[in-house]
Amino acid sequence: MDSQFTRIKGGVGAPQGFVTSAISCGIKNPAVERLDLALIVSEKPCASAGTFTTNRVKAAPVRVSQSHLRKGNLRAIVANSGNANACTGVQGIRDANAMCDAVAKPLKLKRSEIGVCSTGVIGLPMPMVRVEPKFPELLEKLGPKNGPDVAAAIITSDTHAKEIAISFDLGEHRVRIGGCVKGAGMISPSMATMLCFITTDANIPTESLRKGVLECVESSFNRITIDGDMSTNDTVLVLANGASGMPSARRNSSACKQFRAALQFVMLELAKAVVRDGERVTKFVTVDVVGARTYLDAKKVAEAVCKSALVKASWNGGDPNWGRILHAVGYSRARIREELVDIHIAGKAACIGGLQATTPMEELRAAVAEPEFTITIDLNQGDADYTMYSSDLSPEYIDFNRSEYAYWKQARKDGLV
């Protein structure tokens, strides 16, 4: 599928008719200059769609963006890193609204045309005193070439910014999709995971865009897990402004289908990038479950294996431990029969019919010594399948997440707590 799309530069700024900017407000640490406030603006009205965390504890910006997306079409997104504005009550809603207003007024947009996103530490008030004075600078910097800065401004514990842009033809028109994503911890399936912004100059009607986004999220971001923890802030927002000049794609037209395939490609690349850059991750593991009785059985098996602490520890150790994989298959609550299960690691048989295969241990060890490999679990009971993308769990991950006390100390310095 890759070959039909041309990779281009520019991230979310690559599509026509979008301007972006990113600046540093010192949200995490006033002493360190690091991009942490970003803005994406379409010069034209957009179709828009999004998905949000299914966590019942939702950050203030998630609540605000959900409401804005219901009211109509978004045309701009303002986002910060360093503070999640989650578990912050009424003041959090006020702060999220203030962030929308701060960009809406100068841009002559309605508050409800702004999407707002935050990511970072939970339970501390937004340091608005440092953010609000910076909005004139943020607006002034708006331009067509700052896409990579947006990608850099939304990362937290990520080790690097993650973005993509592609161009391809829809009929006679060349269109572009750009995207960026952040997320390295609190990554678990069953929702739109982490922050992801996608822009496109394709002309896709809102209804088609919504349907496409739901489908593409289901088979990309909802299929990754790092630590099994579902965030309070996860958001995917997609803006389509039609600035490529193509006529509006009709519902279910081949242009719509081609666009959806491209969106799927972009989202899956970004989702995989999140796993590869997971907190203290050393392995990228694709888990293919095949031969299940139903899609749901396949999904349960994939999720149990991808979330098992013991399986992930063995991947970290380069141990081709099919026994631990099979034990997670067993407790997945899927309908499985132990004596039918085959497990292949990088195409090499590790377990056949629930028993150890004859592949020499050295070959299996060599396979899991690679930084990326695929585990195929064949339940031999039907023809449903499901694929997930997971990582190992390292001692360094736990060590990295032991304490957020430094953030509290900074918040106290700021007089926020």
Added chain:
Amino acid sequence: MDSQFTRIKGGVGAPQGFVTSAISCGIKNPAVERLDLALIVSEKPCASAGTFTTNRVKAAPVRVSQSHLRKGNLRAIVANSGNANACTGVQGIRDANAMCDAVAKPLKLKRSEIGVCSTGVIGLPMPMVRVEPKFPELLEKLGPKNGPDVAAAIITSDTHAKEIAISFDLGEHRVRIGGCVKGAGMISPSMATMLCFITTDANIPTESLRKGVLECVESSFNRITIDGDMSTNDTVLVLANGASGMPSARRNSSACKQFRAALQFVMLELAKAVVRDGERVTKFVTVDVVGARTYLDAKKVAEAVCKSALVKASWNGGDPNWGRILHAVGYSRARIREELVDIHIAGKAACIGGLQATTPMEELRAAVAEPEFTITIDLNQGDADYTMYSSDLSPEYIDFNRSEYAYWKQARKDGLV
């Protein structure tokens, strides 16, 4: 409740009419002398009851013991550590049967009167060549004082043997309950977790014993978690031989109720001991969920919090991170309202109405610096509650579980793989 029971010595050997023994076969490593084969025998017929893993991948001894328990009453238990005899197919069943036969014949019992249990590495054949020649020694050593040896023989990654024995009066008769337990990894609720053997000289009819065991397991072993991984081998077996001389307790009599309270006490003590001795565990955390709309809502919240990698990492770091607790409450799928949730740590308010409480951070940090503390989560929506016992997750846990390659190397030396 503790006060009505007198703690005594002797573990599973403490009740009247039981003889036990334990020896070393070198199952893990022929070069190291370590107890790894144990036997518990009642001199009289017993009522018996048990619970087993709900994992669909069940070890051979689980399948054999389940079948024996259905056929009638067990009178002896043979158990080994070092090899789980799991994912071992037909040969595994043969080996488990051979272990039963090896003790049944000399004891003049039927094979179906023997319970058999194994714990250790998954997917490697039982090294019967080292086990079988040792049965005469195992039988010869049978005596009333070897209870502590049984507790020592069933441990694997546990740092120490875990046992208990109590005596108390049922009417005019003094009776005893003894128990031992192993389990330090692959510990997760929703079944009878790990291996646990309990003996008693109380005279309890089989039906009452079965009902009591199910109830007591539900509120003890099913409420603990270390790593969220459910084993293939988990088994609880209880033998009641009536050797105290008390008359058979009638169903629903006060003697039955008193016995059940004592059994509950024993199981909960053993369950907590498993968590305290969890692999590389540094904290024992009681999570009390109160004010839930239903029991199931309370349970979902407790399980989500107790299994969250990020919450457990923060406990490891001594970080009173209520935001991570609340985020796990949110994704638990329980019916909760963020703005109603109160979280107390060791009785100190950390979060009130979904927002940070005013307790000084130093007080909260001091509370989670303790090796044991309680987190109380009040959903303020009803009067259902649920308690779980959990541990932190340490970098050392992951490091400890990175590889089981040493076992494979030994198995190859033994010509088993």
